Amino acid sequence: MTEQFGGIILAGGKSSRMGTDKGLMMYRGKLLAQYAIDLLRPLCSEIIISTNDPDYEQFGLKTVPDSFYNCGPLGGLHAALSESRFNYNMVVSCDVPFVVPELFSLLLAERQGADVVVPVHQNGIEPLVALYRKEVASLLEIKLMAGNYRVQQVIRSCHAREVAVDGLLKRYPDLFRNLNAMVDL
Numbered sequence: 001m002t003e004q005f006g007g008i009i010l011a012g013g014k015s016s017r018m019g020t021d022k023g024l025m026m027y028r029g030k031l032l033a034q035y036a037i038d039l040l041r042p043l044c045s046e047i048i049i050s051t052n053d054p055d056y057e058q059f060g061l062k063t064v065p066d067s068f069y070n071c072g073p074l075g076g077l078h079a080a081l082s083e084s085r086f087n088y089n090m091v092v093s094c095d096v097p098f099v100v101p102e103l104f105s106l107l108l109a110e111r112q113g114a115d116v117v118v119p120v121h122q123n124g125i126e127p128l129v130a131l132y133r134k135e136v137a138s139l140l141e142i143k144l145m146a147g148n149y150r151v152q153q154v155i156r157s158c159h160a161r162e163v164a165v166d167g168l169l170k171r172y173p174d175l176f177r178n179l180n181a182m183v184d185l
């Protein structure tokens, strides 16, 4: 049987730079969160939206609130991975509309034996557009309970496998561009 994957959209942030919930902002005729949904839908058997806002129920997908509230993306990742039914989960932020499915093909090809598979390029790793095993949730719980909310540091301590994506970035220079403020729109 072919392996099935979960999808997780991180959409529970404060959006303080945008001033309004960015996943629900319209960008080029589509809500930002919808870009993530359209990306993951053909790749994943179930999509979870990690959010504390009931407005995300409009997408008709499972929504999961943070159990570690106000702890940043790691809190959302922890809650969604805990609820996932799948071994590997494709995670994407709600504010990166230029991610292409090929990125996840590259990460999936490197998943054997890895708990986290994360893209890396000359500016560092991209832990919020990455592949996570469900069991990483228990490690995240330990880190969150210890008050460690630093995404890059925590993910590197998971022995993440880093996959160079410079070739893909040459073809898609905006691949990881995130829309954080009105000026980005």
Ligand SMILES: Nc1nc2c(ncn2[C@@H]2O[C@H](COP(=O)(O)OP(=O)(O)OP(=O)(O)O)[C@@H](O)[C@H]2O)c(=O)[nH]1
Binding pocket: 010, 011, 012, 013, 014, 015, 016, 017, 018, 050, 051, 052, 066, 069, 070, 071, 072, 073, 074, 075, 076, 077, 092, 093, 094, 095, 128, 180
């Ligand atoms: N579930 C959940 N997701 C979060 C949380 N904080 C950030 N995120 C998500 O993680 C991604 C990156 O978040 P940031 O842009 O760094 O933070 P933000 O709070 O959304 O925005 P700013 O307040 O402008 O920094 C976005 O998709 C957020 O929705 C959180 O506490 N819980």
